[in-house]
Amino acid sequence: MAGRKAVVLLSGGLDSATTLALAHDRGFELYAMSFRYGQTHEVELDCARAQAHSFGVREHIVLEVDLGKIGGSRLVRDSRRPAVTDSPIPATYVPARNTLFLSFALGWAEVLEADTIFIGVNAVDYSGYPDCRPEFIKAFENMARLATRAGSEGRAGVSVAAPLIDMSKGEIVKLALSLKVDPGRTHSCYFPDTDGRPCGACESCALRRRGFEEAGLRDPAQMPRRPRRLETS
Amino acid sequence: MAGRKAVVLLSGGLDSATTLALAHDRGFELYAMSFRYGQTHEVELDCARAQAHSFGVREHIVLEVDLGKIGGSRLVRDSRRPAVTDSPIPATYVPARNTLFLSFALGWAEVLEADTIFIGVNAVDYSGYPDCRPEFIKAFENMARLATRAGSEGRAGVSVAAPLIDMSKGEIVKLALSLKVDPGRTHSCYFPDTDGRPCGACESCALRRRGFEEAGLRDPAQMPRRPRRLETS
Numbered sequence: 001m002a003g004r005k006a007v008v009l010l011s012g013g014l015d016s017a018t019t020l021a022l023a024h025d026r027g028f029e030l031y032a033m034s035f036r037y038g039q040t041h042e043v044e045l046d047c048a049r050a051q052a053h054s055f056g057v058r059e060h061i062v063l064e065v066d067l068g069k070i071g072g073s074r075l076v077r078d079s080r081r082p083a084v085t086d087s088p089i090p091a092t093y094v095p096a097r098n099t100l101f102l103s104f105a106l107g108w109a110e111v112l113e114a115d116t117i118f119i120g121v122n123a124v125d126y127s128g129y130p131d132c133r134p135e136f137i138k139a140f141e142n143m144a145r146l147a148t149r150a151g152s153e154g155r156a157g158v159s160v161a162a163p164l165i166d167m168s169k170g171e172i173v174k175l176a177l178s179l180k181v182d183p184g185r186t187h188s189c190y191f192p193d194t195d196g197r198p199c200g201a202c203e204s205c206a207l208r209r210r211g212f213e214e215a216g217l218r219d220p221a222q223m224p225r226r227p228r229r230l231e232t233s
Numbered sequence: 234m235a236g237r238k239a240v241v242l243l244s245g246g247l248d249s250a251t252t253l254a255l256a257h258d259r260g261f262e263l264y265a266m267s268f269r270y271g272q273t274h275e276v277e278l279d280c281a282r283a284q285a286h287s288f289g290v291r292e293h294i295v296l297e298v299d300l301g302k303i304g305g306s307r308l309v310r311d312s313r314r315p316a317v318t319d320s321p322i323p324a325t326y327v328p329a330r331n332t333l334f335l336s337f338a339l340g341w342a343e344v345l346e347a348d349t350i351f352i353g354v355n356a357v358d359y360s361g362y363p364d365c366r367p368e369f370i371k372a373f374e375n376m377a378r379l380a381t382r383a384g385s386e387g388r389a390g391v392s393v394a395a396p397l398i399d400m401s402k403g404e405i406v407k408l409a410l411s412l413k414v415d416p417g418r419t420h421s422c423y424f425p426d427t428d429g430r431p432c433g434a435c436e437s438c439a440l441r442r443r444g445f446e447e448a449g450l451r452d453p454a455q456m457p458r459r460p461r462r463l464e465t466s
Contacts, residue, residue: 061303066296070341096340099380103336107329108303131380139376146369147332 005029005114006161007105010060012047014186014208015120015164018172021179022163023118024055031112032060033105038068043187043196050185063104067094098131102140102160109158110148116159122172123165125207137162169207170214177217184220238262238347239394240338243293245280247419247441248353248397251405254412255396256351257288264345265293266338271301276420276429283418296337300327331364335373335393342391343381349392355405356398358440370395402440403447410450417453 006028010016023030034048045062052060098121105117119137126132137160145157164172176183188208189198198205198221212219239261243249256263267281278295285293331354338350352370359365370393378390397405409416421441422431431438431454445452 063299063302064297066298067340069294069296070337071344094340095343095382096336096380099339099376100333100336103329103333104303106332107300107327110328111304130382130384133379136376136379139372139379143332143369143372143376146366146372147329147364149328149363151363 003029004116005031005109005112006116006118007031007033007109007112007114008057008118009101009105009120010034010048010052011120012044012051012187013120014176014181014183014188014211015122015172017047017051017120017181017183017186018176018179019118019120019164020051020055020057021176021181023116023161025179028116030055030057031108031114032057033101033108034060034062035065035101035104036062037065041187041192041196043192046196047185047187051181054180054182054185061108065100065104067097067100070095096131098129098136099140102144106144106147106158110150114158115156116161118161118163120164121162122167122169124167125169132165134162134165137165168214169211173211173215173217177215182220186221188221236262237349238264238342238345239349239351240264240266240342240345240347241290241351242334242338242353243267243281243285244353245277245284245420246353246437247409247414247416247421247444248355248405250280250284250353250414250416250419251409251412252351252353252397253284253288253290254409254414256349256394258412261349263288263290264341264347265290266334266341267293267295268298268334268337269295270298274420274425274429276425279429280418280420284414287413287415287418294341298333298337300330300333303328329364331362331369332373335377339377339380339391343383347391348389349394351394351396353397354395355400355402357400358402365398367395367398370398401447402444406444406448406450410448415453419454421454 006023008020008023008030010020010032011034020030020032032052034045036045049060098119102117102119109117121132123133130136141157141160144160145151148157151157188204190202190204191199193199208219239256241253241256241263243253243265244267253263253265265281265285267278269278282293331352335350335352342350354365356366363369374393378384381390384390421437423435423437424432426432441452
């Protein structure tokens, strides 16, 4: 295992932090990649940096990705865009986002000669997102083998590891804590306020809350970070 | 055919301009996508804009892509990086570039409900590039079907059309001219001077020259754009 490198997609959320911790636990030399795109609040990247630091990441890069020009999601740029209601796919789905992020990771993996890309996708709670399913990950891996030097030279291509793909949110919370992830330094909310505090109401906040409840644990990130006037007076 | 939309990857080179002209000839409503990344000289984007205008493109977007942070190619950022000589793959290969560009096109195609992505890759002259081969294009198409709403809802996914993939450069030159592409408004050089003029010496310039020779035609873009002192005195 010594010397094996992995590129880890790190959003700053609980799932990707747990994935990073798992890759660390498996002995990989870690390279983390984050993205600043339409929806990204700086607090997410602060969390990503904190997690990268905690797990001794060798290099952490943040790429700017201009998804706003493409549009198509409630999460990118125009959050007032009405939700698409005639589809089982959530309005927060960002077209081709995981494909794009994995493609950037693939390029970096090739340059670093990393043999694995880790991504924290989950097919249980994100079953409506086409690019969170195991068959998508497999198809990406196959494409990646053909896209790169390694594959075209008959060597093994890059593997895509999605270790959380079949877990419930409660299982992920327990795994995170067993791997010493600090959940107070992760961010899950789709619509944080200007100070980066979670709204507590979006589907991502709700999912996270259910995960902590299922695990029987308290979520430090959901606590108000400043005392509220009414509570302290 | 009426109303069918296509996203066309448009670099400003002869191949992508010819691909655009073909998509136009086939009656698609055209959406062109270009990228500004480490290697991109503004002259390439000027050429892309000129071609987009010529063929009545409905919308042309230019995305910034930060490939310099990933590195790994003589074409991106550090052009002094020594060529990798123990590989049949050219040092000008940019890791995962076509995967990335196709992924952006996929996201836009999904938003636009376009059914086809056109890309001007060529497996004859670029046989050393893993991501210019037909099997890569097929694998991307399969992955794309699984990555998107359409595929996951049982509808047909996005097709990836690579109409030049089996053509020689001479055939491409002839096709370009038959479709009224102005080659004087295309740019192929990897290492243009600061005014955007082709070097005449890189592999891309050499390939283009052979293409025009094979087609028995003169390349307007290779003519010096300013009279040289020694020739005019």
